[in-house]
Amino acid sequence: MRSLLRLWPYVRPVGARLAASTVAAVAASCLALMIPLVLKWMVDGPVARRDPSGVWLGGGLVLALGVGEAGLFWTRRLLVARPLAGLEARMRADLYHRLQRLPVAFHDRWGSGQLLSRATNDLQLVRQFLTFPLVFLAVNGTTIVVGFGVLLAQRWSLGLVLLAPVVPLVVLCSYFESRYALATRQAQDQIGDLTTLVEESVLGIRIVKAFGRHRSQARAFRRQARELRGTELRKARLLADLWALVTALPDAALGAALVFGVYQVADGRLSAGTLVAFLSTGLALRWPVESLGWLLSVSNEAATAADRFFEVLDAPVPPAVTAAPAPSAAPATDRGIRFAGVRFRYPDAPAGTPDLLTGVDLHVAGGETMALVGTTGSGKTTLTSLIPRLYEATGGRITLDGVDVAALDPAELRSLVATAFEEPTLFSASVRENVLMGAADADEEDLLRALRIAQCDFVHALPRGVQTQVGEQGLSLSGGQRQRLALARAVVGRPRFLVLDDPLSALDVHTESLVEAALREVLATTTALVVAHRPSTVLLADRVALLDGGRITAVGTHRELLDREERYRWLMSGDAPATAGGPTPRRPTAERSVGR
Structure with a gap:
């Protein structure tokens, strides 16, 4: 809950619609709980009196309740679909903005796939949770409370029989929640690692092919995919165990209530209509009870996704500074x-x-x-x-x-x-857009000047000239061409x-x-x-x-350092540096060729 409550600033703008959708869903569930009461009236009334006209009236009431329930569920979906899509977009925009502000040291430590999975898969999980499971946690909880109130009102002794599994279910759900949360976090981290591997393999496909490393990359992919599969299967086993118990215990209680109720009907202490209504209400509560396992699993996944989202948003950003005036005319000793x-x-x-x-x-x-x-x-x-x-x-x-x-x-x-x-780093954009990233206010003259300085005449021979898309990472260009475009980007803004x-x-x-x-x-x-x-x-x-x-x-100067710095001569020539007491290195080729 602590993780999910952190989503409140994003949920608040759509809180009214979310609350209205919850009210609509609760009303729909309450309409469904009224159907057993209509059935009770039909069995104890028209059916017992053998009155066909009353049966038609009861059937009409059931139909009306069903149509009302369907309409309310349609309204619930209509209320939340667009706002929650906007909520996901805002969260993704905040994450992207944060990634732009975080220092390079942060990006050095984080795999790109981990960040990508947070911006896509994790935020999708959060939106799906807010759209359906969150509402139905409230709806099903209300339905269970109201439903058991109806059951106890109809026959308190039978109601207590159906309430018997509550304590075991609470204990089992708590045990499940702690184990499933750990498996969920592990699976989402493994998805990030797998995404990183795929991204690196795609971006480095030339190296992979050139060195014939496709088999080793495939082995690495299979290993990580197997680990993820194993984690997902462990989640499935946990969920299967919980579903089996959540299904079996209420069904056992319902069977016991059926036997107990039949005996009471046979003894004349309970009407047949009351038993039909009671069992119908109990059956109507099956889905709200059985869905608890699924709702808990989705809630855990959403909470883990929220944690992963806020891990990035909580990463420290360099503190804001009071903007100093831009460097202007300074004393000669300070300039530069x-x-x-x-x-x-x-x-x-x-x-x-x-x-x-x-x-x-x-x-x-x-x-x-x-x-x-x-x-x-x-x-x-x-x-x-x-x-x-x-x-x-x-x-x-x-x-x-x-x-x-x-x-x-x-x-x-x-x-x-x-x-x-x-x-050099280029983006999946045109030559013009890549170069003008260096100066947003540069004009066509500045662009052509930068291309000329960087000797980028080759762009005019591209299919669409400066409007040509260079592709991801600029891999459609040679290394020298990418480097020249990066240089043009640096000088375009003077x-x-x-x-x-x-x-x-x-x-x-x-x-x-x-x-x-x-x-x-x-x-x-x-x-x-x-x-x-x-x-x-x-x-x-x-x-x-x-x-x-x-x-x-x-x-x-270059000449001065060649004359007096042995380390510099070694760097410029590639000769081995002289050792203490050893011979003086020969005059470096660099000095002979370009030193003058």
């Missing part, structure tokens, strides 16, 4: 990007391990292009991700033209900083600050030289930090910073 004692460690890093960044101090002057160089895993990409606050720095400050990024509203910050990552994470790694040398020539036009009017692995990319920069051991260990 400045890192001051910046530290960072991932939230799920094992205890006792050192920080990835242990105190970065770096100043990229206004209008300057700085190349960031370091070994794989040194934290270059992480450092650049701290500027637009895709991750939050553990310590220290990062400022843009003197304004701390932590004091900037995220939307304002990301309108100032544009990024292009080494692994950003004030530009962060590029090795954006040319997938290009051939000829295309790379063309992109570099055009990119200089952009870098001349912005402040840029460029992660570089190749000398050709380094040469785009005015200065180079060497990241090593979680710190910036050297800053200078």
Whole structure:
């Protein structure tokens, strides 16, 4: 109940309709309970007097009650269908909005299939529960109370016989509820894991086929599917056991009441009509009683689905900040990007391990292009991700033209900083829509300029030009084409600050030289930090910073670092670094070929 009560803010706007539908359903059930009373009147009256006209009247009353019951159930459905579809849509919109606001660190920890199953399967379960089971928990509960009141009023001794299974049923339902809830949660988590596996297999189908891993993927799928099947069968066994008991105990009580009642009729202590009405009422209560097992199972599934939904909504979002003014004219010493004692460690890093960044101090002057160089895993990409606050720095400050990024509203910050990552991400949309994600207010001229800078002339040869759909993840394009479109997206808005994470790694040398020539036009009017692995990319920069051991260990021009930093020479040449007392490494190829 605690889990389901958390749905109240969503239910409140449709609460009146839900209450009206419940009243309609209760009224329908009460009409059904009146039919046995009509039968009693018919048996003790017209049938006993052998009056056919009275039988027709009774049949008409039963028909009228049945039509009224059907009409009320139709009204109940009409009242809730549209509002509850809207409720599901609101919950899904809130979940999606929350996922957009949650930090990248959250998405690093969660499988996409787990989130997808929460947004689809779980919310569908919640809607179905609110549409039918929730109403009928109230309806059937009311029907049982009213029905037993009618039974006790007709013959209290027979009513007590039918009430005998109540205590055993309560105990059994409590035992069932605790076990079924655990199995339900396990099954829903397994559905999320299976969804993740299917999604990864579909998105990575090229790798799966290229390495002939379809059999191993199929084995992994069968293993997870078997586990889910086993959990679902365990749920089915629990439900079957409960249904058997919920059916058997009331039926046994009804049989006992029948025998006891027949004896009373035979002794003349009970009229035949009263016995018929009593048994008819008891039979009318069979479904409300037997449905308890099913309603409990659906309620458990809905409660677990609600828990999974609120797990995402309860995930902490970085606190809102008072929007600081956007960076404007600042003293020359403050202009640009400045890192001051910046530290960072991932939230799920094992205890006792050192920080990835242990105190970065770096100043990229206004209008300057700085190349960031370091070994794989040194934290270059992480450092650049701290500027637009895709991750939050553990310590220290990062400022843009003197304004701390932590004091900037995220939307304002990301309108100032544009990024292009080494692994480009495109969406199932047109070329135009993918590029203009970088600037909502960009016009056609800005689009064509960005495509020209990124050397994306290939888009004009596509079937519909810039309106061509690139497909999921842009897999209809080559790696170099995707990377160039991602670069176009970064530069389309003429950003004030530009962060590029090795954006040319997938290009051939000829295309790379063309992109570099055009990119200089952009870098001349912005402040840029460029992660570089190749000398050709380094040469785009005015200065180079060497990241090593979680710190910036050297800053200078490409030529200066080649002359004085052995670590840098090794990174640019690929030669093994000199050991203490060993020979001096040869002059690196990088310097001979591009150092001048």
